[in-house]
Amino acid sequence: MSGGLVLYDVPGPRARRRQVILAIVVGLAAAGLIALVLHRLNAQGxxxxxxxxxxxxxxxxxFAAVWGLIGDGFVNTMKAAALAIAFSLSLGTVIGVARLMLGRWTRIxxxxxxxxxxxxxxxxxxxFASRVLPDLGVDLSGWPGGEGLWFVVIGLTAYNSxxxxxxxxxxxNALPKGQSEAAVAIGLSRLQTMGIILLPQAVRIMLPALISQLVVILKDTSLAAVLGVYPEMLNAAKYIYLNLDNPIQALFVVGTIFVVINFALSKLAGWVERRLSRSKRSPGQDTDDEVRYITDTAELAQ
Structure with a gap:
């Protein structure tokens, strides 16, 4: 077979024509819906x-007071996201390695x-962090940033880690099993094999997925506004529209800021994925490089 691998039937002229018609109909329906929404919003002033x-x-x-609140909320959002990302990555690495290295029964x-x-x-x-921890006698009020920040960070870390x-x-688990066997054969311990051979490669393979999860952490900081435990950006928008009676406008601006930040991070994930895809080489060459990489790393570790 001369062509590339095809996993679906290539649409013919009639099928393509139906697809074009369907796309036009959907586009017109979406445009009509948007026009209706804008008309209703305009009618309500x-x-x-x-x-x-x-x-x-x-x-x-x-203007200055409003953007001062949004700016403070933005800083607080970035602060909570940065701390949650750092703790989630650290704790997640420990948990992931422990699950891989513990025995069948000890990891239950x-x-x-x-x-x-x-x-x-x-x-x-x-x-849970904001209600149960104080009841257990855990006082976070003296921590840098205040207890609200740490309630959000603990809650986000517990899930995302x-x-x-x-x-x-x-x-x-996606790496070739021969790498572990080769590392053990040249004298590396299981922990050394995991830390300097397997884990760096796993991070490289899963980097797009990791970045995507970091986007989720950033978005989830807005959940603090639901509980009112931390003055992040959505909470700032709530304070603005309660005083100026403009909820749609305030939420639109804050939502746009979230979209821009997350769009930039999503583009970063896509760029990383493309770079990693271009760096892949032939299987034979990969095998030789794996052997050389394991040997060189073992020499550095000893």
């Missing part, structure tokens, strides 16, 4: 200047821990 000026007009008396409690927090909604994890652990575990 949602495009009046008094609602938008505090957000877009620098000469408005509330760890698997139970992973399944518990993976099945819990993130908002419940944050709520187990997700990242499973991503790393999948990356390690």
């Amino acid at each position: 949602q495009f009046e200047a008094k609602l938008w000026d505090p957000l877009v007009n620098p000469s408005d008396k509330n 409690p760890l698997v139970g821990f992973i399944e518990l927090f993976r099945g819990l909604p993130v908002v419940i994890s944050i709520f 187990v997700i990242l652990a499973e991503i790393l575990r999948s990356g390690v």
Whole structure:
């Protein structure tokens, strides 16, 4: 067969024509829906200047105060996201490595821990941290940033660390088994094999998935606004529209900021994935490089 591998039937002229017609119909329906929404918003006065000026007009008396609140919320959002990402990556790596290295029976409690927090909604994890920890006598009010910050970080870390652990575990399991055997054969311990041979390669393989999960962590910081435990960006928007009576406008601006940040991170994940795809080489060459890599790494470790 001369052509490339085809996993589906190539559509003929009639099928392509139907696809074009369907795309046009869907596009017109979407345009009509958007026009209807805009018309209803306009009828309710949602495009009046008094609602938008505090957000877009620098000469408005509330402009500086509004963007001061949004700026503080942005900083708090980035702070919570950065801490949650750092702790989730660290704890996730420990959990993932432990699950890979522990025996069948000794890892049962760890698997139970992973399944518990993976099945819990993130908002419940944050709520648990903010309500249960104080009842247990855990006082975080003296910690840098205040207790609200750490409630969010603990809740996000509890959920995302187990997700990242499973991503790393999948990356390690995707590597050729011969690498572990070769590393042990030249004198590396299991921990050395995991730390300097397998884990770096697993991170490289799963980097797009890891970055995508970091995007999720950033978005999940907004759940703090539901509980009112931390003044992040969505909470700032809530404070703005409660005082200026412009919820659609305030949420639109804050939502746009989230979209821009997450779009940039998603583009970064796509760029990393393309770079990694271009760096793949032939199987024979990969095998030679694997042997050389393991040997060189073992010499450095000894």
